[in-house]
Amino acid sequence: MTNLKLDQQLCFAVYSAAHAFTRFYRPLLGALGLTYPQYLVLLVLWERDGQTVSAIGEKLLLDSGTLTPLLKRMEAMGLVTRKRADHDERQVLVHLLPPAMAMKSVAEGFPQQMVAASSCSGEEIDILRRTLVGLREQLDATTAAA
Amino acid sequence: MTNLKLDQQLCFAVYSAAHAFTRFYRPLLGALGLTYPQYLVLLVLWERDGQTVSAIGEKLLLDSGTLTPLLKRMEAMGLVTRKRADHDERQVLVHLLPPAMAMKSVAEGFPQQMVAASSCSGEEIDILRRTLVGLREQLDATTAAA
């Protein structure tokens, strides 16, 4: 007797759903030359331009080991600038460049396309989203306590 | 007006929950010397030993580009064997070795620990799991159709 069947694992359901999202977004983002994590960075900067690497990392739950090379690639693509803050040279401020700002209007259509593909109502999606955020917080609280 | 706020994105809720799971499992699996994807391979093989690379890949939604090096690492660790099938030399059969079999009894405790950490009832978790599987199937159906 075991409770280890793959199909019964919530962790695998989340893991595979996350990959399904990146598969779904790949053609949409590929048209903009973006990867999914790069898109997440733009979501953060579209809300407020000119944030530090660590501020971006707190929102996305990513560290500098992931963000530094990712932001350098976005800089090389002409999407953002990276410059040291005047008042604190340890910090690096990330600002959007016009091409990245222009992408926002294209991205406006993505959520609606996701809803259509999901065959879920907006309410169902909202409940699911809240449930997942709560689960993540619970798991991280336990992980941090260990 | 925009619907692009990070906190409103279902995709990010799923993405970050998936990372929270790997963070949660890391100390548990680390004691066994396993990564999370390697653990998934064991879940598949514990259900049925001696599967091909593509059979494993179908269940986990991973391709040979991911699985071949992963399985080679597991082979190097003495967890599995990889040998060409007699009846079809294109296929590679993966079999568990005793150390990997012994890990199953340790892993039996993981789901319960996850439930405890999640602060969710078994029923809530089951509903969430089913919802995510359905979402994944809908997304993949749309992605494949494009």
Place this chain on the structure above:
DNA sequence: CACAATTAAATTGCACGCAATCTAAATGCA
């Protein structure tokens, strides 16, 4: 039977994630 088409893995190349470590700047406290 010959040979094109298909199939299963493996390989290559690139972009994450993240632990561990390093560097440089800012802070705090004697």
Place this chain on the structure above:
DNA sequence: TGCATTTAGATTGCGTGCAATTTAATTGTG
């Protein structure tokens, strides 16, 4: 002020994921 501590990013190393290509074995068809 002097110097240890802390903090922000960068770097290194390793293990995924996945697209694209390659290799080798099998299948299908004339």
